[in-house]
Amino acid sequence: MKFLTIILSIYSISLFSQNTLYVGFNLCNKKDNYINFGNEYRIIFNDSIVKKFEKETTHYLEDGKYRVEYKTYFGWKSTLSFLLNDNITYYFDFCLDELNPEPIDIYNVGIDSINDGEELTIIHNYSGCFNHGGDKIIVRRKKNKFYVIFNDIERKLKNKELDYFRNYEIELVNLTNEFSKTMCTAFSQNIIEYGNLKFEYSESCPKWSGFEELKKKLKLK
Numbered sequence: 001m002k003f004l005t006i007i008l009s010i011y012s013i014s015l016f017s018q019n020t021l022y023v024g025f026n027l028c029n030k031k032d033n034y035i036n037f038g039n040e041y042r043i044i045f046n047d048s049i050v051k052k053f054e055k056e057t058t059h060y061l062e063d064g065k066y067r068v069e070y071k072t073y074f075g076w077k078s079t080l081s082f083l084l085n086d087n088i089t090y091y092f093d094f095c096l097d098e099l100n101p102e103p104i105d106i107y108n109v110g111i112d113s114i115n116d117g118e119e120l121t122i123i124h125n126y127s128g129c130f131n132h133g134g135d136k137i138i139v140r141r142k143k144n145k146f147y148v149i150f151n152d153i154e155r156k157l158k159n160k161e162l163d164y165f166r167n168y169e170i171e172l173v174n175l176t177n178e179f180s181k182t183m184c185t186a187f188s189q190n191i192i193e194y195g196n197l198k199f200e201y202s203e204s205c206p207k208w209s210g211f212e213e214l215k216k217k218l219k220l221k
Helices: 159-174 210-218
Strands: 005-010 019-027 034-036 041-045 048-053 058-061 064-072 075-078 082-084 089-095 119-127 132-142 145-150 153-156 187-194 197-204
Touching: 019 041, 019 064, 041 058, 064 089, 119 159, 119 210, 132 210, 145 210, 159 187, 159 197, 159 210
Parallel strands: 019 089
Antiparallel strands: 005 197, 019 034, 019 058, 041 048, 041 064, 064 075, 064 082, 119 132, 119 187, 132 145, 145 153, 187 197
16 A cells, blocks of 8 residues: 655755744734734644744754744634755745735745756656656756756746746645545656755655646646
8 A cells, every 4th residue: 555655855965954944923014014023933844843932033944844833813824835955044924913914935946946057857757557657857057047858858948937847846845645545556756856955745546736737838748
C-alpha cells in the first residue's frame, strides 16, 4: 500500500544554514497603519508546531517547510506553506483588524530565486497498471531572460508564463497528506529543484494534476 507522502529534503552547502523570518502586525484601519505589538502567533515547521510567540518579531530558522498561524480580531488565520533555505530572508506583515487580510510577504519561489546561469528543474514521474514514465521541464536563466527546455523544445518564456511556475510551486508546497490513504496501483511523484533545494511530493491514486496543467499552459507536448 502506498500512502500519500510529502518528503522535504533540503541540501545545503553549509551544515549551519540559517534563515531569517520577520513577523509583524498592524492595525490597518488605523491612521498611518498603526503597528501593533504583542500579538499571539505560532510557527509551524514541517507540519509540527515549533513554538508559540507573542512579542518576538525576528526568528532564525533552519531550512524547511513553514507556515505561520496568527490571531486576529476575527479569529485565527494561517498563511500558505512556504520554503526557507539557503540563508533566505522572509517577511510577513499581517493586518489584525481586516476580515480577509492578505499578508504582505516576499515569497522567493524558485523562478524568482535562480541567478544568471542557474536552472530550475521540475520532474514528474508516474506509474500505473498499464503504463509508466516521466517528464522533465527545465527553466534556465540567461542574461536576465528565462528559457524553458522540454524534450527538443527550447524557447524564451513570456513574463506572464513566469506566474505559471510560481503558482505550480506554491500549490506543490501546500498539498496535504491528510486525505488520500487508499490502496492503489497508480502513483505520481513531483519534484522541484533549484539552488540547494529539492522538494518532493508523492501520492498514490493521484489527484493533483499540477504538472500536466503546467505543460498545458506552456503549450508543451
